[in-house]
Every structure is written in structure tokens, then in C-alpha cells.
Amino acid sequence: MAIFDVFLLEALINGVLLGGVLALLSLGLNLVFGVIDVVWICYAELIMFGMYGMYFLYTVYHWPILVAAAACIAGVGALGVLLHVLVIAPLLGAAPINQLLATGGVLFFLQSAATVLFSIEFRNLGLRLPVLKLAGMFISYSRLLAFAAALIGMVLVFLFLSRTYTGAAIRAIAQDRQIMVLMGVDTRRIYLITSALGGGLAGLAACLLVLQYDVHPFVGLSFGPITFLICVLGGLGNFGGGFVAAFVFAELISLGGLYLDLEWGYVFAFVFFIVMMFVRPEGLMARRS
């Protein structure tokens, strides 16, 4: 088949690799939404801070890269807890839209805090990973690494949720907020753990993204919206749906970018999102209840 050329295959593979990272991005957001019932609009800005953390620890202070990554994951996890304690906790009883807007305020705050602290220059790690050449295709190691790390991260979270006592409590809260309190689950503690976990996943995503992209204060805007759309498309709080949606989106972007410009890839993904919202408002993988 003439259409199935090497470029198409390369775009498809890159789509899958991008999908892994997007799935990791949406996992943290989904977790927070599923358990606390709050959308962190500023999620991508947490990732941006993680990327700056990697840049400063690794490139400026010359920490070993794995130590720097661990510090970043812990740091962004702490940011997640801080966000919950300072902004979300006082608003838990308020209208959902107020919580959304308050995290929108945090988005402004984090973006401009980064502008003030780090200035608007583009920075990168200065670390060039080799490019894998395979049957005439070019696949970057950083993408492969990101994909693999994303998969491992997701499996770990899955194991945590399904095999530990705390994980079971988190899943139970996600299913029924009112009853679990009566059953003696300490929601405040669960919310803090979830926020830390959500932040930690953002930190992991940051470590992987900084390998491929330059970091600047507005970098969050380039992948923040797409992360929300993936979560909504998969059904907010539905981990499996988010996983599938991430790959669908990544392929749309990758193929759109192959045939037209990258922006058209985003346009296709957004249009697909809106159409799917009308066809399946409960999300791609919704079970009819």
C-alpha cells in the first residue's frame, strides 16, 4: 500500500510515544478529580515548576539526574499538598465552578511567579539524548524513555490503588463520598495523600517532558488544555477511559501534524473532542448505569 509509507509509520509510532506521556499527565489530574471532585486547572503549571526544578537542580547545580528527578517528584508532590491545603480545602463546600475558578487564579499566580522568578527565557537541560534510527525512521530516545517511564508510573499507581489499604480507601472515596465518611475513613487524610500523589505524578511528567521540550513560564498553556480534554473525553475520574483517550488524542495530533501543520493536529483533536462530547457525554469508556 502506497499510503502506508515510512513517514506514516513514524508518525504513528511517535503518536503512541506521545500518548504514553499524555496518559501519564491525565492520570494525575484524573486521580485528583475522581477522589476530591475538583479540577486542577493549574495542573500544567505544577508541571512547569517541576520542569524548572529539573533545570536548576541538574543543569545549574549539577545534581545527579536521578536524584534531581526524585527531588522534583517530591517537590511537586509537596506543591500539590500545599495547593490542597491553601486553596481547595477552604472551598470544598463551595460551588464546583468556584473551585475551578480558584485553581484558575492559581494558574495565573504560578505562571507569573515563574515569570518573575525565572524570567521569560527559554531554558533547556542541555542534555541531548541520541536518536534511534530504525528502518529509515527517526525515533528519539527521550520519547521512548518518557513512554517507558510513563507506563511504569501508571502501573505503580495502579498497584498502589488496587493492592494497598490506603489505595482501597482512595477508590472507595471516589465511588461514594458520603458513605465512606460514615464507614470511618478519614477523608482529610485521603485527600492529602491524593493531592500528594497527583502532584507527584505531575512531577514525574515534568522530569520526562523536560527531556524533550524547553521550559518557559507559559509552557503549561501548550499542554494543559489538552490534558483536561483527555480527562473529560475519557470521563472525568475514569482512569481506563483517560488512558485510551490519551492515545486517540496523540495519534490525531501526530497524524494531523504529518499531513498538515502541527496546529491542525490540535484543531482536529479539539474538534474530535467536541463531537465526542455530544456523542458520548459520559466519556469514551462510560459504563451505562
Added chain:
Amino acid sequence: MTRYLGWIAGAGLVALPFVYHQPYHLHLLVVILIWSFAYTSWSVMGRFGLVSLGHGGFMGIGAYVTALAWNHGGLTPWIGIPIALVAGGVLALLVAYPCFRFRITGHYFALVTLALSGIVLQVITATRDHTGGSLGYTPTRYQGGSSLYAMQFTGKTTWYLIALGVWAVGLYVWYRVDRSMMRYALEAISEDEDGAAAAGVHVTAEKLKITVLSAVMTALAGALYCQYQMFISPDTVSGISISLQMVFAVVVGGIYVSLGPTVGAIITILLAEVLRISFGTRAVGWDNLVYGVLLVLFIVFLPKGIVGSLLAAARPRKSVRAVAGT
């Protein structure tokens, strides 16, 4: 006395540019009035719990359709702006009808409209051969000066009066909606859609009407902004940050009161200007830093906004006086 207060204030605003000529201050006033109108347009639907993050998209459509019609189609803005308004309205219909039909509400509605403003931003950037992409776009000057035909004016006074008129129309629309049956229908819907439907409210139609109205007004704000500034770029008239900026200003000023969005615009624009003038380039980022903190504080402590809270604080005293008067 209070009945005439509005008219006196209005007359004062109309007379202002004839006694006061400082161009920079007039420029600030024009910008404040245009954004006040945009924020008022958002609050027309936002006050009923229909939180749209897609208004950046409508504003972008208004600005770019007008400018493209002038540069490429040779159409005067007198025709271009109506086309832009229709385009904004049609886009709102296309997205909102299925949303309301399939009962996408709350944060799902906010996120679908977020996708809409993302689409508009990306389309403008992607069609860079026609729109200039992220470098921005300038409507061609018509014979280098002021012209009614091209709706281009060099004088600040003219623009001030236009912006003032449009802003007043925006307030009038807000007032009419406030006094209409539609308001009661929409308030019922925002409380309980099923209950409202059972009471005989056509939920989808009512929500559509207010959304299209709000979108058309926002497109007009975009077109005005384009004609006044003579320069538009995807980031200044469209996209998610503009949408969030609208929500922010309205929340600070007050969603449920007519002058809330205006007060929000005054505060946000003056804050940015004061920071810019007193700190120069060092101020880059500080304005949004303050906005962000304010937005969070307002939502946590003052969800009615400045004007709303002031009115709420003033109301008990007023009612006591009314009782004492009788």
C-alpha cells in the same frame, strides 16, 4: 434624586473628552470601556451559572473576521462587523445547542467551551498565511487617516464616544435581561433543570438565547478592540488566557450586579498600568501575580465580588430607612 444620578453621571461621561484632552488617560478610558463591555457580555450568561471559558474564542472571531473582511474582502467594517457578529452567533449555536440538548453542564460545559477557545486560537495560528499567525495582524490603514467608511479614527475623542456608547448599550442589555421573564426562567434552570422543565420552562431554548446574545456581544467587543487598536494577535483577543481574564475580572467586580464587570475592568486594567508605569519592564509578570492571588482570595472570602459585597452591606441599612420612612 437617585433616579437622576445615572443620567447625571452619563452626561458627565459624555462631556468628559470635550473638557479633558490628555490622550493617555483617554486611551486608558477607551480600553477600560471596551473591556468592560466584553466582561459585561460574559456576565450576561455567567451570572446564571453558565460559566463559559469559550468567550476568548468569540472575541477572536469578532476581531479577526472584521479585519480579514477589510483586508482580503475589501468590505468596510460596517458590513464586516455584522458578518463577524453573525459568525460569532453561529459558532455559539453550533457548540451550545448540542451542549444544552445533551445536558452538558457545570464543569463539563466549562471544559467544552475551553476546547472551543483552544480551537479558535489554533485555527488563527494555523492559517498564518492569511492571519499572520502568532505575529499578529493589522487592518490596512485607509488613506492614512480618519474615515467613517473604514471605521478608523485617529482622534481619541471619537473612540471614547463610540466605546462609551457601546458600553452603555451593554449595560442596557444587562438591565433588560435583568428585568425580563428570561431571567426568572434561567435562574430556575440554574437551580434545578428538571424542576424548571416541569414548570414549563423550555430549558434548551432559554439557555441558547442567552448564550447567543452573550457571544454576539463578545464578538462585537472583539471587533471594536480590533478597530481601535489596529493590531490584533491570537494571544491578545483569543484563547484560554483571555477567557480566564474575563472570568477573573467579573468575579472580582461582582457577577450579579450590573456595574460589577465594569469595576472589574477598571481594577484589573489600572492595576496592570500602575505596575507597568512604576516598575517598567521589571513589572513583567507582577500584574498577573497580583491577579492570581486576588482571584483566589476573592473566591474564598468574597464570592459576590466588590460591588456585590458593597451592595449587600448597604442593603440592610437601606431597608431600615425604608421602614422608618413609612
